[in-house]
Structure formats: structure tokens, C-alpha cells
Amino acid sequence: MKQISEERTKIFFEKLSKYIGSNTKLLIDRPDGMYCFREMNNRVYYAHEYLLKQASNVHPDKLISVGVCFGKFTKSGKFRLHITALHYISPYAQYKIWVKSNAEQQVLYGHNILKSGLARITESTPQYQGVVIYSMSDVPLGFGVTAKCTAECKHADPLTVICFNQSDIGEYIRCEDELL
Amino acid sequence: MAVMDIIKEILEKDEQNKNIAAESTSVSKLIPPECFPRDLMVFDTNELNIPKLRGPDKEKELLSLTRDCTQILINTILSFPKEIKDGKVFVQLSGPSYNLPREKPVPVPKPLTKWQKFAQDKGLRKKKKPKSTWDDVLQKWIPTYGYRKAAAEKEKNWVLEVPQNVHPNTDMFAEKTKTKKENIAKNEYQRLRNVAASRKIKVPKVGIPPMETNLHVSQLKDAANIARISTASIGKFQPKLPEEKHLKQRKPLNRQKKRPLLNTDEEKQFNMNIAEGIVKKKPKLNISKAVNKQIYEEQSQRNKEKQEKKGKKRKNFTNNKFHSKKKPKGQQGRVGKKKNTGRKRR
Structure with missing residues (x-):
């Protein structure tokens, strides 16, 4: 459990800001207490300061997880968001995609979103923008990256990919052993 | 009377001497020390008087401790049955022998071939x-x-x-x-x-390990990269080879400077600064993004116009339906050049 280095913090925040833009600052500066990002085994955890203090009593070798895992740094030095971060990201998402109820299952199986499954999309979403995927009943299902901008979406074929799946809540079952 | 007194005195003195001798040979310890007379060894597990041992009387204390233990050993040896041969006293040493602990661990059995x-x-x-x-x-x-x-x-x-x-x-x-x-x-x-x-070392089972003559492309590339930066100037003045651009340039590793540990407030400020920097960063001119934006705007405007037109038309239509009983005309929605009227020319 250590503080994240400057370089890695930059990489991490850049990834976060792809999804929630300037709302990243709201995660750091919270009115309900001091929350910190900590790194352990190349994974980034987000936890209350009090919780961290409590966790410092545990031997670091025996500690598996503290707070919420936001994602991990890959071996090539990139940051990958985990589905566990969805709970914190979805309220701040600037660009959203709503999925039709019959395409919901496809998303939860880790497939990309096709035009046929697209119900709604935030206006003026640029291409390759990080988005949060919602079901029609506004339940966050995961996050992805748009393959087409909103304008292009309107004229796309029903089988073209609109949004690349980055992670979805199906991972809680599919990647149970990798998520922490 | 005088003789009796003298005798008494002598007897008392004798008794006293005996007592003194017994006192000098008897040792009293809180925990009786373990004695191994067969090995001529005594273990004293009593607590040491450490302040005394560190003080000026160190030597005295050590000497007394040693004397006591030796006395115990000799006492036990003397308690054994004695044998006298040629005017010399012999004692058979008996009792348990002390097992010295091993210095090294028990040897592991050799792995079988x-x-x-x-x-x-x-x-x-x-x-x-x-x-x-x-x-x-x-x-x-x-x-x-x-x-x-x-x-x-x-x-x-x-x-x-x-x-x-x-x-x-x-x-x-x-x-x-x-x-x-x-x-x-x-x-x-x-x-x-x-x-x-x-020794649990991995050995290639079959086949020949990669020889230097037939290396993989990636291995060759790596070798070339390493060779390029293996100069005193880390490859700064190394002339480029004709095909060098195909090689992925490997930068020398620069070590990360260790940041001092921040307290939570400082860390928060530090993180905020980084986040602010990222948010404020000027986006690069993305042509496709700009074009898409332009297309989107145009489309949305056209859509608006269309909808307005539609609305107007519908209004007109209803007006027509209810207020004038003119025969509906064709070709009203047509935009551009009007179709030629008259005879069909072939």
C-alpha cells in the first residue's frame, strides 16, 4: 500500500478523465471526507483515509484489498479500469449510451454494442470517447469507447459497431479471480 | 572439672570446624543445576545477577559462580562409590551423557538419479x-x-x-x-x-537451443537496439544504419526519482494539481473530430429546417382541406427545374 508515483498518477488520471472529464477532481476533493488513491501490486485502490489507517495494522504481505479497486497498471505501463470502479464513475459520466433491453445481454457477455442495440446516446459524443453504458432503466452496465460519433451513428448500418466494450458488470462472474 | 571443660571445648571446636567445612562445600542454588558427571559438565540455569556482572566486581562474581558450579560437580563425583588402588582414589563416572545439539541441520537425503x-x-x-x-x-x-x-x-x-x-x-x-x-x-x-x-533447473528436453546463426527476427532487433545504445554516449552520436528506421528505438531507462512521502492534505493538493493539468491540457487539433463536428452541426441544422418545413406544409395542407375546395395539384413538392410540359418527345 503506497502512494502512487507522479508518473503513474498522471496515467491514471488521464484514463479517468477519458470517462468523467473534469469530474476527476470531485473524486479527489470530496465533501464527505478525505479519500485517497493507493497503489498495491500495481493496482489502484480508492479508500477513505480512516480505512487506510485501519488497514495499516495489517501486514502488507497479508493484505489483499482495501477500499475499492479502480483498476491496474499493465506490464506495459498503461492503466486499465476495472468494473469495480463503475460505481464511482457512473454518477460523473459526461457521455452515456443507453442500450435496448434486448441487447443488454450481449453487453453483459462482453460484446460490443451494435447500432441495432443502441437506444440512446448523448448528443455530440465524439469518436473514441469513453462512455458509460446504461440499460433502459438507467442501471449502469459498464463502460466502453465509442467507435463512431453521434452524427455517424445516425446513418450507420444496424450491424456496425457503435461502442467497444471495455468492461461490463458480467465481469464480476467472468473474471471473478482477476478482479480485486 | 577443668579437664571436662577442656574436652568440651575441644569437641565444640571440632564440631565448628566440621560445620565450616560442610558450609564451604555445600552450595545452595534456587534451581539445582543440572549435572552431567560423565561428561564433567554442569549446567546452571539460574538467573545471573546482571548489575553485579556489569559492575566493578565482575571478575569476583564470575569466579564465585564458577566455583559454585565446580563444587557441585565435585560433590556429585565424590558421592560415587570410591575405590582405592595403590593408595590412589578412583571413582567410576556414571549417569546420563549430554547430547550436544547439532551445529548444522540434518543432511537431506541425496535426490535419486x-x-x-x-x-x-x-x-x-x-x-x-x-x-x-x-x-x-x-x-x-x-x-x-x-x-x-x-x-x-x-x-x-x-x-x-x-x-x-x-x-x-x-x-x-x-x-x-x-x-x-x-x-x-x-x-x-x-x-x-x-x-x-x-537442483530444479530447467533443461531443454529435445531439439537444439537457438543458435547464434538462426536467431528470431525479434531477437535480432533487440540485439541491434542494444548494440546501438551500448556506446559511451548511449547511442547519441551513433550514425544511423540504412534500415535503422525500421528498428523500434529503445530509450535508455531513466530511473524514477523517489518522491518524498506526502501527508494526506499534501497528497490531495498534489493530485488536484495533476488532475487540473490534465483537464486544462489543450486538446490537439483532431481533424476527423472537427470534420465530424461540422457534419453534425450541418446535419442538425438541415434536420431543423426540414422539420420546420414539414410543420409549415402540414399547416398549409390542413388549411387547404378545410378552407378551399380546390382540386389538389400534383408536382407541388418538387424542388428545382420544372418538368417540361407538352408533347412527349422521343
Whole structure:
């Protein structure tokens, strides 16, 4: 459990800001207490300061997880968001995609979103923008990256990919052993 | 009376002397020390008086401790039955012997070789070979191995038969030495493999490990990259090779400076600064993004116009329907040049 280095913090925040833009600052500066990002085994955890203090009593070798895992740094030095971060990201998402109820299952199986499954999309979403995927009943299902901008979406074929799946809540079952 | 007194006095003195002697030989300790008279050894487990041992009377204290323990040992030795031979006192030392603890751990049994394992599984037993055997041809005892074995072999096998399935001009002696050498090499290989297995080192099972002549492309690239930056200037002044642009440039590793540990407030400020920097960063001009934006705006405007037009038309239409009973005209929605009227020309 250590503080994240400057370089890695930059990489991490850049990834976060792809999804929630300037709302990243709201995660750091919270009115309900001091929350910190900590790194352990190349994974980034987000936890209350009090919780961290409590966790410092545990031997670091025996500690598996503290707070919420936001994602991990890959071996090539990139940051990958985990589905566990969805709970914190979805309220701040600037660009959203709503999925039709019959395409919901496809998303939860880790497939990309096709035009046929697209119900709604935030206006003026640029291409390759990080988005949060919602079901029609506004339940966050995961996050992805748009393959087409909103304008292009309107004229796309029903089988073209609109949004690349980055992670979805199906991972809680599919990647149970990798998520922490 | 006087005589009696004197006798009494003498008796008392004697008693006192005895008591003094007993006192000087008896040792009282809180925990009776363990005594191993057979090894002439005493273990005193009582607590040491450390302030005294660190003080100026260190030597005295140590001496007294040693004396007490030695006294105990001698007391126990003297308690054994004595034997007097030629005017000298002998004592048979008895009792338990002390087991010294090992300095080194108990040796691990040697890992079995592949053959030993196989033999153990199969239940094969090692047969002892005789040191020498009687040879009928030479009419003498020949050692199984070692001194004079090779000479005897040479004497015995002075001629060798060429088998039928072999070319008649082959040198069977050369063949023999070759097979012998191969056997030795094989044995050595197996020995090394056993050593590797016992030390848990991975050894390629079959095939030849990559030779320097047929390296993989990626290995060659890596080698070229490393060679490029392996100069005193880390490749700064290295002239470029004709195909160098195809090589992925590897930068020398720059070590990360360690940041001092921040407290939570400082960390928060630090993180905020980084986040602010990222948010404020000027986006690069993304042409496709800009074009898409333009397209989107145009489309949305066109859509708006269309919708407005539609709305207007519908209004007109309803007006027409309810207020004028004119016959509906065709070609009203047509935009652009009007179609030529009149006779159809072919």
C-alpha cells in the first residue's frame, strides 16, 4: 500500500478523465471526507483515509484489498479500469449510451454494442470517447469507447459497431479471480 | 572439672570446624543445576545477577559462580562409590551423557538419479560384479575395469569381424572407439541431467537451443537496439544504419526519482494539481473530430429546417382541406427545374 508515483498518477488520471472529464477532481476533493488513491501490486485502490489507517495494522504481505479497486497498471505501463470502479464513475459520466433491453445481454457477455442495440446516446459524443453504458432503466452496465460519433451513428448500418466494450458488470462472474 | 571443660571445648571446636567445612562445600542454588558427571559438565540455569556482572566486581562474581558450579560437580563425583588402588582414589563416572545439539541441520537425503528411481520402482537390486574374471581365450584373470583392463582388451581383440550388414571397408576399430566415446558423452549428459533435476533447473528436453546463426527476427532487433545504445554516449552520436528506421528505438531507462512521502492534505493538493493539468491540457487539433463536428452541426441544422418545413406544409395542407375546395395539384413538392410540359418527345 503506497502512494502512487507522479508518473503513474498522471496515467491514471488521464484514463479517468477519458470517462468523467473534469469530474476527476470531485473524486479527489470530496465533501464527505478525505479519500485517497493507493497503489498495491500495481493496482489502484480508492479508500477513505480512516480505512487506510485501519488497514495499516495489517501486514502488507497479508493484505489483499482495501477500499475499492479502480483498476491496474499493465506490464506495459498503461492503466486499465476495472468494473469495480463503475460505481464511482457512473454518477460523473459526461457521455452515456443507453442500450435496448434486448441487447443488454450481449453487453453483459462482453460484446460490443451494435447500432441495432443502441437506444440512446448523448448528443455530440465524439469518436473514441469513453462512455458509460446504461440499460433502459438507467442501471449502469459498464463502460466502453465509442467507435463512431453521434452524427455517424445516425446513418450507420444496424450491424456496425457503435461502442467497444471495455468492461461490463458480467465481469464480476467472468473474471471473478482477476478482479480485486 | 577443668579437664571436662577442656574436652568440651575441644569437641565444640571440632564440631565448628566440621560445620565450616560442610558450609564451604555445600552450595545452595534456587534451581539445582543440572549435572552431567560423565561428561564433567554442569549446567546452571539460574538467573545471573546482571548489575553485579556489569559492575566493578565482575571478575569476583564470575569466579564465585564458577566455583559454585565446580563444587557441585565435585560433590556429585565424590558421592560415587570410591575405590582405592595403590593408595590412589578412583571413582567410576556414571549417569546420563549430554547430547550436544547439532551445529548444522540434518543432511537431506541425496535426490535419486533417474536410473535409481526406476530401479527402486521396479525392485531391481544392484548385483555386485567380481573384480576380475577368468578369460578362456587369454587363459588369465582379467580385471573388470581399471589397471590392465585396456591392455588385456587390446590383446584379446586384435582382430575384429566386419558384420554382413556393414560396408566391408569400414574400420571396425574406429567404429568401436566412436561408440565408446558416444557412450561416455551420453553418460555425461545423463549425469548432468540428474544434477539439473536435483537442483530444479530447467533443461531443454529435445531439439537444439537457438543458435547464434538462426536467431528470431525479434531477437535480432533487440540485439541491434542494444548494440546501438551500448556506446559511451548511449547511442547519441551513433550514425544511423540504412534500415535503422525500421528498428523500434529503445530509450535508455531513466530511473524514477523517489518522491518524498506526502501527508494526506499534501497528497490531495498534489493530485488536484495533476488532475487540473490534465483537464486544462489543450486538446490537439483532431481533424476527423472537427470534420465530424461540422457534419453534425450541418446535419442538425438541415434536420431543423426540414422539420420546420414539414410543420409549415402540414399547416398549409390542413388549411387547404378545410378552407378551399380546390382540386389538389400534383408536382407541388418538387424542388428545382420544372418538368417540361407538352408533347412527349422521343
